Amino acid sequence: MHFQPTDDQRVLRAAVRGLLQRRFGREVLRAAVDRPGALDRGLWRELGESGFFALRLPEADGGAGLGLPEAVLLFEEAGRALLPGPLVATHLAAGEVPGAASGRTVVTAVYGGLVEWLGEADVIRGDATGAAPLASVDPLTPLHRVARAAGPPDxxxxxxxxxxxxxxxxxxxxxxxxxxxxxxxxxxxxxxxxxxxxxxxxxxxxxxxxxxxxxxxxxxxxxxxxxxxxxxxxxxxxxxxxxxxxxxxxxxxxxxxxxxxxxxxxxxxxxxxxxxxxxxxxxxxxxxxxxx
CATH class of the missing domain: 1.20.140.10 (Butyryl-CoA Dehydrogenase, subunit A, domain 3)
Incomplete structure (x- = not known):
């Protein structure tokens, strides 16, 4: 990416936007708001199959072999769509936690003394001992607070x-x-x-x-x-x-x-x-x- 996305990066961004428009449009967003705390595992696996989580893994490991610029474009689209779930933690766990890259495993992490989607996570990275529920202003981001914050964030x-x-x-x-x-x-x-x-x-x-x-x-x-x-x-x-x-x-x-x-x-x-x-x-x- 040299000041402007390349043609390949634009195609990647358009593909992700199209996927999210099909699978997480306005009606699905409304339904998700009505059932706070419930993660759509089908959508999560579909994200995994599309390469969302394995984007930066080497091709030899089943990834796309792309880099941070491409990952930023994907997460920009996720933010645009208000896509819920511990996307960052699962993306960073790809290649380290079995099933994270494919979307079969939901991974969350302790960031800044907070844990998102603790109730839906299969794997927790960081010490979440004594995590207490926290009222979240965002109905699509259930939160828990931990007594001890993790170290500096990645x-x-x-x-x-x-x-x-x-x-x-x-x-x-x-x-x-x-x-x-x-x-x-x-x-x-x-x-x-x-x-x-x-x-x-x-x-x-x-x-x-x-x-x-x-x-x-x-x-x-x-x-x-x-x-x-x-x-x-x-x-x-x-x-x-x-x-x-x-x-x-x-x-x-x-x-x-x-x-x-x-x-x-x-x-x-x-x-x-x-x-x-x-x-x-x-x-x-x-x-x-x-x-x-």
Whole structure:
């Protein structure tokens, strides 16, 4: 990936988007919200069969032999679709935990003192002793809190979470623009009003800034680049979802629209790898390293 995805990467992204549209469209999303805590094992296996989890494994081990840039594109699409489940943990366990690559085994992990989908997981990576249920604002992400947080998160896990946040930010930006074009007040689309225009334009700037940072970090795999990508993607996901709610007005807060689900997912994802303070400290340290 040299600043723009290659043709092969675009085909990969389109294939994943098509799969998720077929298997996790709006009606399936609604059904999943109505049964919180239940993971669709059939969909999980289908993801495994499509190569979602084994993407970065060598071809000799049954994988696709691809790299972080391609994984980022997949997780961006997962975030766009609000796909539930411990996707990052299972992807990172491929090749290490039997059945993870094929989707037959659901793997979760302790990140930042939290465990997602503990009740549905076949394998838990990290110490989840004494895990206590935690009320989750996101109905599609059941949470448990553990007494002792794990060590520093895997940078790849941080980057893939940032990619999910990027996908959610991009989708809420699209939803805001679509609503602004079709919703009319005083005889014209609300997108004609300056305040709404500004909300949409600012959302687009956040998305594209976060996308540049996430894609660059996927190429370099540098911890500092990943820290910057995480901060920008978290900000984009939360603020784009909030601005999308503003564009939708009161309807955005209702179950009729899925906008609020993106905001709730964004809030939860900001806590997956613990506080953002660690990423901020990394960047601050680098900026101050040359200052006497």
């Amino acid at each position: 940078p790849v896990a941080v980057l893939l979470t940032a990619a999910e946040q990027l996908g959610g930010a991009a989708r809420t930006c699209e939803l805001a623009v679509r609503h602004a074009r079709t919703r009319e007040q005083f005889g014209q689309p609300i997108g004609a009003f300056q305040a709404v225009k500004h909300l949409c334009a600012e959302s687009l700037v956040r998305v594209e800034t976060a996308r540049a940072a996430v894609y660059a970090a996927a190429v370099t795999a540098d911890p500092l680049d990943i820290a910057a990508a995480r901060l920008l993607a978290d900000e984009a996901a939360v603020r784009c979802a909030r601005d999308c709610l503003q564009v939708h007005g009161g309807m955005g807060f209702t179950w009729e629209a899925e906008v609020h689900l993106y905001l709730k997912r964004a809030w939860v994802r900001t806590q997956r790898m613990g506080s953002s303070a660690e990423s901020e400290e990394k960047l601050a340290g680098e900026l101050l390293s040359g200052v006497s």
